[in-house]
Amino acid sequence: MSPIIANPTGLDAMQAARLAQRHYELRGAYRHTRNPDVADAMLTMQTRREDHQTRTGWVADYDGENTVYHYTDPDTREGIES
Numbered sequence: 001m002s003p004i005i006a007n008p009t010g011l012d013a014m015q016a017a018r019l020a021q022r023h024y025e026l027r028g029a030y031r032h033t034r035n036p037d038v039a040d041a042m043l044t045m046q047t048r049r050e051d052h053q054t055r056t057g058w059v060a061d062y063d064g065e066n067t068v069y070h071y072t073d074p075d076t077r078e079g080i081e082s
Contacts, residue, residue, distance in 0.1 A: 002072040012056040017067045019049045020060040 005013070026042040029035075053059040057074045060067050 002070040005069045005071050008058075008069050008071070010058075012052075012058045013060070013069055013071075016049070016052055016056070016058040016060040016069065017062070019045065019052055020062040020067060023049060024062045024064060 008014075023042065023045045026038060026045055030038045030042055049059060053072070054074065057072050058069065059072075060069050062068075
């Protein structure tokens, strides 16, 4: 896994956080409803997260309280320390 980046301020990092938070919300909704439409939305959101990481290098993980950011240079696929 790429290194953790503390408190990034770029737009790509903020978008990664929004995608992670939305995916977390959808996972919670699916756990309660088991609705196939929510499952489809969750899969779509995961695809968007992966596409965003491929395009920008940024990905975030959200656990309901904390957001952890990772960056991997899209050209070299190497992690960059903050």
